[in-house]
Amino acid sequence: MPRTVFNDLYYQHFYADNPVHTAEKIHQLATAVDALCAWWDLPVRTVLDIGAGPGIWRDWYHAHRPDVEVQSIDISEHACTAFGHEQKDITAWHPKKSVDLVICHSVLQYLSNAGAAAAIKNISLACHGVLYVEAPTAQDLESVVDPTATDLNIYRRTGAWYRKLLLINFQQIGAGLWLSRSAVVPLYELESASK
Numbered sequence: 001m002p003r004t005v006f007n008d009l010y011y012q013h014f015y016a017d018n019p020v021h022t023a024e025k026i027h028q029l030a031t032a033v034d035a036l037c038a039w040w041d042l043p044v045r046t047v048l049d050i051g052a053g054p055g056i057w058r059d060w061y062h063a064h065r066p067d068v069e070v071q072s073i074d075i076s077e078h079a080c081t082a083f084g085h086e087q088k089d090i091t092a093w094h095p096k097k098s099v100d101l102v103i104c105h106s107v108l109q110y111l112s113n114a115g116a117a118a119a120i121k122n123i124s125l126a127c128h129g130v131l132y133v134e135a136p137t138a139q140d141l142e143s144v145v146d147p148t149a150t151d152l153n154i155y156r157r158t159g160a161w162y163r164k165l166l167l168i169n170f171q172q173i174g175a176g177l178w179l180s181r182s183a184v185v186p187l188y189e190l191e192s193a194s195k
Ligand SMILES: C[S@@+](CC[C@H](N)C(=O)[O-])C[C@H]1O[C@@H](n2cnc3c(N)ncnc32)[C@H](O)[C@@H]1O
Pocket: 006, 050, 051, 052, 053, 054, 055, 056, 073, 074, 075, 076, 079, 088, 089, 090, 091, 104, 105, 106, 107, 110, 111
């Protein structure tokens, strides 16, 4: 399949001209994720933002939780230079020390099956607390995603495909949140979507 080039034109088109998610919407999401971690008494001292793009999550943490250490990475040389990330490929890299919160927002759909599987393994090694993940599935592309605002040059996989790999090392909470199986958080049965 044709590969998306993550260059100036890409970020201009999908973040400035015709955003899928505005910065304001991502700020709402970051506020909610941060608050839910607090609700579960999971301290967020370290964050890894994978495929950070314009760095909206990183910027939210800097503005609202200045004591939190945020590492933002991206494979795109342009994104790293323009938005200030470390250049890393999540299919081939994980941090030496795992972190409290991993964000992987709208990245996995750009990776081949082997790449996404390798990325999920690296994400598992990177996270000892909470993971937030969003990747549109084949079903989302039929029923949820606005095709005029979204990059459709992506891999279409089922939710079951992603879930099978994520459930090896995470418990699904819901709303894009997953709890590392190494975290000790006594979730109420109905707070969680899976065992
Ligand atoms: C749709 S953008 C999402 C940006 C940001 N996470 C957000 O939600 O606003 C996808 C980003 O993933 C990055 N990316 C794609 N493949 C990657 C990989 N293998 N490792 C790290 N980043 C990757 C791209 O360079 C691009 O910046």
